[in-house]
Amino acid sequence: MSEKKYAIQDIQNIAASELLERVRKLKEDGYRFSQACAMNREYGQDLLYSFDKDHILLNLKVKVNEGEEVESITGEYWPAFIYENEMHDLFGIKFLHNALDYNGNFFVTAEPTPWNPKK
Amino acid sequence: MGKRTIIPFGPQHPVLPEPVHLDLVIEDEKVVEAIPSIGFIHRGLEKLVEKKEYPEMVYVIERICGICSFGHGWGYCAAAEGAMGVEIPDRAEFLRTIWHELSRVHSHLLWLGLLADGFGFESLFNHCWRVRETILDIFEETTGGRVIFSVCKVGGVRKDIDADTLKKIADTLENIKADIKSLTDVFLDDVSVKNRLVGVGYLSKQDAIDLCTVGPMARASGINQDLRFNGHGKYLEVGFTPCIEEQGDCYARCKVRIREIFESIGIIQRCIEAIPEGAIDVPVKGKFTGEFITRMEQPRGEAVYYAKAFDPGKETNYLERMRVRTPTNMNIPAMVKTLQGCDLADVPMLVLTIDPCISCTER
Amino acid sequence: MSYITKSPWVIHYDGSSCNGCDIEVLACLMPMYDVERFGIINTGNPKHADVFLVTGSVNEQNKNVVKQIYEQMPEPKVVVAIGICACNGGIFKECYNILGGVDTVIPVDAYVPGCAARPEAIIDAVVTGLGILEQKRQALANGELLKEPEPEAAVAAPEEAAEEGKEEA
Incomplete structure (x- = not known):
């Protein structure tokens, strides 16, 4: 049977305050940033950051309360600006110190923050 | 100044x-x-998970992109199967590998054509697309569709390919090899084409790592990154060599993709030799459960698929969240970087060599 | 196709399609289907074009782009909506960012169903569109007004429009 690296599901729950420190450590360890996305929860959102090393994925699940501001990781991984702008435009999550902030003009949508409409 | x-x-x-x-x-x-x-072209199709049940969602995901459509369908099915703990039959894995590699050949030929158009070599463009039609004919014969063919489903594949057709596919591919080679030789040896490609849009290995590039873009800068190593499909069983170049310019990216065409043809032929008899799907019933994140090597590079069910106890036939991160997303930063300092006339070349797939990017 | 006496040029814009229809539009121009032998050329400049091929549905960000390209094209002109997404939104109809088919923004003369639309169907629609183009050209030559009534005007005075229709009848 061949090796099934994809079956390794490493998803770690962390707090928003730990994020930047963890990401810095991962960068030092030679991880490659792979993706970030958000999903709605009762308390706000979960952000899922994925990092790759040798074809194995490491995921950080960050709990974010509604309205809480998150430290941008663009200082460590510049390409993350795409995902942070996306999450800002679709979910209304605010990121601090984003290196390339489109100020909500990344995706022009018919309604603002369609994934998380303001009541 | x-x-x-x-x-x-x-x-x-x-x-x-x-x-x-x-x-x-x-x-x-x-x-x-x-x-x-x-x-x-942002459509917001990830949000359709609220309206489509998980077996239907595969049709939506396939329509993220008409070029790597099959790969997206497979990625979604792999994530759903992983989440629900479904093991699919060997024959289905082989068939998926064959269709996926055929998609890669068609996608790379399409890209070579667009590149030729980009540097103003129209007859080469036409010839690349002429050869590509052979692959589309194989798709049509085996699935009924030319570009979007919906043969993947959660639990296996929808259609089988009989032994005669498989043999015919192997022969057809063998026969078009010479045709493809006569075209790719122009890309690699022609003086005026080389003029447009060699040394243009240089991306160093360190930059490629820092900018988190994926796929042929990363491999052309000397990074050994190919998600076919992670165990999906039958790649490790039939064996393959990742195509890596060191120069990091447009020429190297072109060369990586050209080598991949021949590598893929080899993979398909080895799969056809090794494919076992057996079932092509397993029944998948019940509510959607679990959480799974997985990746696929698309023609353009690594794509991430994340599927999550509602919390235990509240499961339904719907997913709570489906996330697709496509390769072009990851290569845009590298494109922005290579554009800095280039000639205005080279902009189309640089935009094309990341093989942008915008409908993938924006979903 | 004997009514084609001129070489119609086409312009293609991708609304928010998945690429499937776009590559089929390009495939029509390629050696396999080769509509270029009839003098049909894909141009990048809207002012050179007679036929506007739109793939994919319209969203908030590109509706003005579609409108602009349409307005820049000289009369007479024909619009062909290619693929089910361009016809009415298709599988993405329920997405939050999709306004609907191309006809929500500009008038459409021919619709091509299919996901993805097959090259044969696209060629058929373009040929149908050329027939309409010829009619429009005739109408223009006879000095008849081609411009469709402004939608606002039509909404503001439906009775008036109806009365006018009666008079003509």
């Missing part, structure tokens, strides 16, 4: 089949900065 001017590029532009917009800050003829803006 000239005056700075901003030239808008796109969204409707002759070299781009798809809308993307770049603000190019120009000093004389040199680009000093490029600011991408995307979102022209």
Whole structure:
């Protein structure tokens, strides 16, 4: 049977305050940033950051309360600006110190923050 | 030192089949900065998980992109199967590998054609697309569709290919090899083509790592990254060599993709030799459960698929969240980087060599 | 196709399609289907074009782009909506960012169903569109008004429009 690296599901729950420190450590360890996305929860959102090393994925699940501001990781991984702008435009999550902030003009949508409409 | 001017590029532009917009800050003829803006074709299809049940969702995911459609369907099915703990039959894995590699051949030929169009070599463009039609004919014969064919489903594949057809596919591919080679030789040896490619859009290995590039873009800068190693499909069983080049310019990217065409043909032929008899699907019933994140090597590079069910106890036939991160997303930063300092006339080449798939990017 | 006496040029814009229809539009121009032998050329400049091929549905960000390209094209002109997404939104109809088919923004003369639309169907629609183009050209030559009534005007005075229709009848 061949090796099934994809079956390794490493998803770690962390707090928003730990994020930047963890990401810095991962960068030092030679991880490659792979993706970030958000999903709605009762308390706000979960952000899922994925990092790759040798074809194995490491995921950080960050709990974010509604309205809480998150430290941008663009200082460590510049390409993350795409995902942070996306999450800002679709979910209304605010990121601090984003290196390339489109100020909500990344995706022009018919309604603002369609994934998380303001009541 | 000239005056700075901003030239808008796109969204409707002759070299781009798809809308993307770049603000190019120009000093004389040199680009000093490029600011991408995307979102022209944002549909928001990830949110359709609320309206489509998990077996239906595969049709939506396949329509993220008409070029790597099969790969997206497979990625979604792999994530759903992983989440629900479904093991699919061997024959289905082989068939998926065959269709996926055929998609890669068709996608790379399409790209070579667009590249030829980008540097103004129209007859080469036409010839690449002529050869590509052979692959589309194989798709049509085996699945009924030319570009979007919906043969993947959660639990296996929908259609089987009989032994005679498989043999015919292997022979057809063997026969078009010479045809493809006569075209790719032009890309690799022709003096005027080389003039447009060699040394253009250099991306160093360190930059490629820092900018988190994926796929042929990363492999052309000497990074050994190929998600076919992670165990999906039958790649490890039939064996393959990742195509890696060191130069990091447009020529190297072109060479990586050309080598991959032949590598893929080899994979398909080895799969056809090794494919076992057996079932092509397993029944998948019940509610959607679990959480799974997985990746696929698409023609353009690594794509991430994340599927999550509602919390235990509240499961339904729907997913709570489906996330697709496509390869072009990850290569846009590298494109912005290579655009800095290039000649204005080379912009179309640089945009094309990341093989942008905008409908993937914006979903 | 004997009514084609001129070489119609087409312009293609990708609304928010998945690429499937776009590559099929390009495939029509390629050696396999080769509509270029009839003088049909894909141009990048809207002012050179007679036929506007739109793939994919319209969203908030590109509706003005579609409108602009349409307005820049000289009369007479024909619009062909290619693929089910361009016809009415298709599988993405329920997405939050989709306004609907191309006809929500500009008038459409021919619709091509299919996901993805097959090259044969696209060629058929373009040929149908050329027939309409010829009619429009005739109408223009006879000095008849081609411009469709402004939608606002039509909404503001439906009775008036109806009365006018009666008079003509």
